Amino acid sequence: MARAVVFDQIGGPEVLKVIDVPVTDPGPGQVRVKVEAFGVNRADQMMRSGVYAYLPQLPHARLGIEAAGLVDAVGDGVNGLSPGQEVVVTAVPRMDLDGTYAEYVNLPASTVIPRPGGQDAVDAAATWIAYATAYGTLVEKAGMRPGDHVLITAASSAVGLAAIQLANRIGAIPIAATRGPGKKETLLKAGARHVVVTSEQDTVDTVLGLTGGAGADIILDSVAGPGLPDLAKAARHSGTVVLTGWLDTRPALLPMNWPLTVIGYVNFEHTLDPAAVARIAAFLDSGLRSGALSPAVSKVFTFDEVADAHRYLESGSQLGKVVVTV
Numbered sequence: 342m343a344r345a346v347v348f349d350q351i352g353g354p355e356v357l358k359v360i361d362v363p364v365t366d367p368g369p370g371q372v373r374v375k376v377e378a379f380g381v382n383r384a385d386q387m388m389r390s391g392v393y394a395y396l397p398q399l400p401h402a403r404l405g406i407e408a409a410g411l412v413d414a415v416g417d418g419v420n421g422l423s424p425g426q427e428v429v430v431t432a433v434p435r436m437d438l439d440g441t442y443a444e445y446v447n448l449p450a451s452t453v454i455p456r457p458g459g460q461d462a463v464d465a466a467a468t469w470i471a472y473a474t475a476y477g478t479l480v481e482k483a484g485m486r487p488g489d490h491v492l493i494t495a496a497s498s499a500v501g502l503a504a505i506q507l508a509n510r511i512g513a514i515p516i517a518a519t520r521g522p523g524k525k526e527t528l529l530k531a532g533a534r535h536v537v538v539t540s541e542q543d544t545v546d547t548v549l550g551l552t553g554g555a556g557a558d559i560i561l562d563s564v565a566g567p568g569l570p571d572l573a574k575a576a577r578h579s580g581t582v583v584l585t586g587w588l589d590t591r592p593a594l595l596p597m598n599w600p601l602t603v604i605g606y607v608n609f610e611h612t613l614d615p616a617a618v619a620r621i622a623a624f625l626d627s628g629l630r631s632g633a634l635s636p637a638v639s640k641v642f643t644f645d646e647v648a649d650a651h652r653y654l655e656s657g658s659q660l661g662k663v664v665v666t667v
């Protein structure tokens with residue numbers, strides 16, 4: 342038996358509980374991963390609260406879409422991975438069934454890769470989803486180029502901070518948006534060329550001012566909500582808005598400042614594609630080894646503190662990733 346986090350009902354962080362579950366052998370094509378640390382993602386909080394893209398299968402629903410650990414056992418037909426190898430989990434399409442909040446998890450070998458960049462488990466657990474999402478959004482979907490102005494909302498999130506680093510790595514100009522003044526200096530130190538404090542500044546006016554009246558080439562927006570049509574006015578003529586999340590869960594209206602490309606992005610498009618995973622891993626490996634990419638770990642919790650980790654995520658006070666060690 343081994344420990345796993347489950348929940349039997351939709352609700353607040355208090356519904357999360359640690360129970361013992363059987364450790365099973367990996368099936369054909371599967372790998373059993375001994376989880377050392379997992380990242381807490383907004384998707385987990387949304388799944389637990391019943392506002393994710395689909396409802397969890399209850400009772401004993403699992404959580405977790407990323408983890409760093411060691412290969413513990415491999416099933417028939419698995420090549421290229423062996424017990425003891427340091428790995429990360431790249432995708433868990435049904436986290437309510439196979440979630441990584443556990444001591445052991447069996448997953449398809451295609452969703453387990455050697456750890457890029459020689460990271461330790463905590464840093465690795467803070468890296469994949471944030472950087473794969475930022476990379477998929479900015480590079481694969483929006484075609485970010487050197488010199489592009491990139492407006493990033495929720496910039497203090499793990500995805501936002503990764504996007505700032507990616508923009509800098511490629512020679513683009515990251516403009517970070519944060520709701521209050523408290524995180525402004527840290528965002529500048531994290532590489533943002535400019536910071537818009539949305540409680541004090543008009544985002545559109547500020548971005549137009551910073552871009553000579555043209556507007557941002559790309560907007561990476563994780564907030565959505567009723568503010569989306571106004572936010573989109575910060576984009577240049579024929580610019581691109583990529584929606585990666587809906588932190589403001591109220592309905593959003595379609596932006597009408599056409600011509601404008603609006604994309605709804607889900608990283609499974611890339612994290613379930615082995616060719617895209619190889620591109621992301623290569624980009625990460627080179628960036629992590631050079632120091633140009635470096636995940637921000639906001640706070641680390643123990644396995645028994647998993648509910649507190651969700652409370653911290655919900656507080657909005659984080660700067661980067663919330664990680665739980667197992």
Ligand SMILES: NC(=O)c1ccc[n+]([C@@H]2O[C@H](COP(=O)([O-])OP(=O)(O)OC[C@H]3O[C@@H](n4cnc5c(N)ncnc54)[C@H](OP(=O)(O)O)[C@@H]3O)[C@@H](O)[C@H]2O)c1
Pocket residue numbers: 381382383384470471474495496497498499500501518519520521524563564584585586587588589606607608609654657658659660
């Ligand atoms: N599409 C995908 O495949 C994919 C994959 C991963 C993550 N995501 C999305 O990326 C976003 C960030 O996720 P994360 O896990 O990295 O970080 P996170 O913990 O969800 O981000 C927290 C930050 O977002 C800002 N925020 C929170 N609520 C907000 C609201 N109502 N309005 C505006 N800003 C708000 C806060 O920053 P300030 O206080 O500085 O404003 C907060 O520190 C989420 O929307 C998530 O769903 C999408």
